[in-house]
Amino acid sequence: KRSKGHPAPYFAKAPPVFIMGKDLRAIFSRRHSYATKSNKTLKVKTPGGSLVLHQLKKRSKGPRCGETGMTLHGIKKLKAKAYKNVHKREKTVKRAYGGSLCGKAVRDRILRAFLIEEQKIVKKIESEKK
Numbered sequence: 001k002r003s004k005g006h007p008a009p010y011f012a013k014a015p016p017v018f019i020m021g022k023d024l025r026a027i028f029s030r031r032h033s034y035a036t037k038s039n040k041t042l043k044v045k046t047p048g049g050s051l052v053l054h055q056l057k058k059r060s061k062g063p064r065c066g067e068t069g070m071t072l073h074g075i076k077k078l079k080a081k082a083y084k085n086v087h088k089r090e091k092t093v094k095r096a097y098g099g100s101l102c103g104k105a106v107r108d109r110i111l112r113a114f115l116i117e118e119q120k121i122v123k124k125i126e127s128e129k130k
Contacts, residue, residue, distance in 0.1 A: 026051045065102040072102055 024043075029052075032039050041053040062077030064070065071077075074093045076086060083091055092098040097106050 024051065026053045029053060030055070063099065065105055066100050067105040067108075068102055070102050070104075072099065075099060 026041075026043055028039070028041070030039075038058065040056040040058075042056055044052055044054050046052055060077050060079050061071075063072045063075050065072060072093070076083075076090045078086065095103070095106065097109075101109075
């Protein structure tokens with residue numbers, strides 16, 4: 001018996017259909033459970049079909065110019081210890097101050113040295129005139 005004004009019972013409607021996808025959750029395999037900068041991971045699907053997390057390493061900022069602080073072009077961005085396993089051509093640039101200063105800084109140094117020498121010569125000539 002139903003009184004007037006009440007809706008039909010809940011089983012009178014068709015039940016909602018839920019389409020479940022694959023479980024795409026993965027669990028940290030190490031004890032460090034927080035998503036911090038040092039705990040970055042990458043989801044990888046294995047041939048068996050399971051989803052595992054690969055631990056990623058932090059990227060290096062790479063070598064920088066001693067004067068300007070700009071990144072040095074032509075030199076690999078590695079951690080300090082990793083440079084020992086790399087060829088010399090990947091660690092330096094064939095120029096004066098190759099692995100430590102950028103080209104602009106070297107150019108400025110050369111120009112400054114040249115101008116200082118020129119100034120010395122001018123001073124010497126002026127002192128001879130007097």
